[in-house]
Amino acid sequence: MATENPPDSAREQDVINSISMDRPLTLPSADHAVAFAAASQDFGELYSANVSAKIWGVAQRTFSSPSPPVLFPEYTKPGGVEYVYRELEFWTSGFFPASLYLLLERRRRYSQKIRGVGLSSTYEPHELQLQFACKWWTDSLHANATLKTTHDLGFMIASWARVAWELENDTRAYDTVITAAKSLLSRYSPVVGCIRSWDACVTKRYSFREPDKDFLVIVDNLMNLDMLFWAAARLQDDDMYAAALSHAKISQRCHVRADSSTAHVVVFDPASGGIKSVITNQGYADGSCWSRGQAWAITGFVQVYQWTQDASFLETAKACVDYFVEHLPASGIPPWDFQAPRDKPQPTDTSAAMIASYGMLLIHEAETGAGRPSAYLQRALRIIRAVCASHVNSPANFVARDSIVEAYGLQSLDNQRAVTVTVDMKEGTETILNGATINNYEFAPRKWANHGLVYADYFFLLVGNKLLDMGIGDVLVTHRESD
DSSP states (O other), X not given: OOOXXXXXXXXXXXXXXXXXXXXXXXXXXXHHHHHHHHHHHHHGGGGSHHHHHHHHHHHXXXXXXXXXXXXXXXXXXXXXXXXEEXXXXXXXXXXXXXXXXXXXXXXXXXXHHHHHTXXXXXXXXXXXXXXXXXHHHHGGGGGGGGOOSOSTHIIIIIHHHHHHHHHHOOHHHHHHHHHHHHHHHTTEETTTTEEOOBSOEEOSSOEEOOTTTOEEEEGGGGGGHHHHHHHHHHHTOHHHHHHHHHHHXXXXXXXBOTTSOBOSEEEEOTTTOOEEEEEOXXXXXXXXXXXXXXXXXXXXXXXXXXXXXXXXXXXXXXXHHHHHXXXXXXXXXXXXXXXXXXXXXXXXXXXXXXXXXXXXXXXHHHHHHTTOOXXXXXXXXXXXXXXXXXXXXXXXXXXXXXXXXXXXXXXXXXXXXXXXXXXXXXXXXXXXXXXXXXXXXXXXSSOXXXXXBHHHHHHHHHHHHHHHHTTOHHHHHHTOOOO
């Protein structure tokens, strides 16, 4: 059951306390306002026109094509400004279209709040244009729902199709999520009690090529359980629910260490279900804590709690947050791996920052919904603020240009003046954020660090929408100082 938002004054004080220091402020009200306004300057990045301009600037380039996209943005090369695109079947294909749906959600549900804080642009696309873009960019993605060769269908399908169903009552999208959930379930092993992540995995150090000998499960896979639980609830499918729950319990036992750090990859024996080895594929070392993996665990476990109300999953998510926060550097931005040597500069990972922040917001809702005090809003806002302050790329702007079009059939005029709206990237990168790291593992076939990344941007948008849903986002920027 939804809880009523507290009065604006109470919400504002809660946010002020959260972004200012470890304990509630005791400063005079005037000092409150100064501290709040300074922080609000940073949080304004969440809802600036730059956000929609970046997404729309990339999206509109495909509109003149004869058919919908089959290649999708993934990352920018370090030092580069343009997206590198990946094929339809790649695991990140759903994130850019899902970002378009988040913009549509923002327009449908929160437009008054966005206008109220004065950060939107006069020339942003109309709601109908956003609606078209969402359908255009997802038309080819429906086919991915039948893939049984990947565990990432939650990212590839549910990230946008669930929003399409909830916002638009899009029955095709609903059917696609259900199909994707059934496809994902086909990868479940009753012996192991988990959904297989990768069929094969090859690095410069190890090689897994025989699925009948090795059953690989990665911590990331927790994030795809949300789709299974969602579909199971609608289908009233007890077997699907049980499979998702079993996977969560096995991951809770096998991926989470005694100190609440997480392992990346657990290799099981498919015949016995026993553990053969625990390794990394993207972190610093097998025994280290890859920060994005820790973030996947935070959000994945709290989502499992939301579906099951099993308090152990909430406690695991909270413990993973404790580890994450305790190992953050003073900057508030996580390094790509918390155990990577600090005697030399290490790349950051803003995708880990945003994923973890989103999970912390969900934990905050769970705690306060149960009537318990929560420090998780405070923890999330500090990370979000740090990202906004130091890792937002140079802005893009909507630009209106006058043009003349021929006006046939008019007796008094030979032509008419029209306004064409375009996006000026100002020679900046196409992503909203920088400072992400896909993979910096020493033995990775390819390494990427310090770049833009489509799912860093997606979770940046998702966090912004979640804060609006919580009744906090508009408060964060209401007292924003004028530029």
